[in-house]
Amino acid sequence: MADQTPDIPLDDEQEEVVHHVSQRKKRRKGVGDEEMELQLTSMIDVIFQLLIYFVITANFVIYEGTIKATLPGNNNPNKIDQMDELQMLTIKLTSPPEEPTYSISINGKDIHGGATALYAWLENGIRTGEIDKVEQIVQISPDGHVRWQHVVNVFNACVRAELEKIGFAQ
């Protein structure tokens, strides 16, 4: 009888001292079957593309809005004729050259406090019945030096007061 060595369990290291298994052996014995693995490369590619897309398009999300201005013209109902001029509310904006400040006057009367005060004045006029929101023609007449910021601010105050016939002087 051949000598029998007792069944001593081998260490893990001793059991798996296999440096290379040929492809043929692998296929024959099923050694080293393919492990399940998640292919991340393509996913990362796509995620990067999406990321780049959203980063770039985010620049276009501008917090802009518009205020609708129905301006007097030749055919539209807001056309200002000579008769209207008598009833017209002229909001004059003046600004010293090269100065960013401005002042407001309505039909020659000074309004102190900028567009906020103008809005309050218009609101008061509407409440007391002096100004008809629908019929009253308002002409914003800035001098050439007034900054666009102020013109839009005053225009916005008129729109807020729900005046419907607002025009800009040329």
Next chain:
Amino acid sequence: MASQVTKRGPVKPSLNITPLIDVVFLLIVFFMLVQKIQQDDMPPLQLPDIEETLAAEVKSENKLVVNIIPEAPFEGELGPGAEIGEVLLRSPEAAAVVFGQREYPVDDADAMIAFRENFAAVIGERMKSGEIVFILRADAAIRYSAVMPVIAVMQGSMTDAKLEAELGAGTINIVAYREDS
């Protein structure tokens, strides 16, 4: 795609679609961006920033945007919330009118005539696509004397094109920062 037959049987055919998807995504991104840029046609400007503004988003596919760019661009971060004093410290002069990705210097009379002609021509083309929304974007620091001639051109072109009768009136949308911004 025909499968190869080897001694151990046919090799499974497979189509590697990863690079295909990559390229398709690139093309989609490219065309979306190009289309977006073409549609928006908006150079960066520091717009009027107003308290309690009624400015609201306009959703229309048929927009005509006219921009007035300043001689001295705002050097701070563009957008709402900038100090008004700083915004208005700049030169009030306008540099050019930008329309349809083309610049028309405001101090060049020929250029302004070209702008008027081009604007009227574009209105004529766009009228076929339905109602046109006219949008005026001007930098907050620009003085009114530079803006008024542009408004006059816009109004004049609308009248010439008999748009007033069709659209109801000469309506121009003035751009400012929105309240929720």
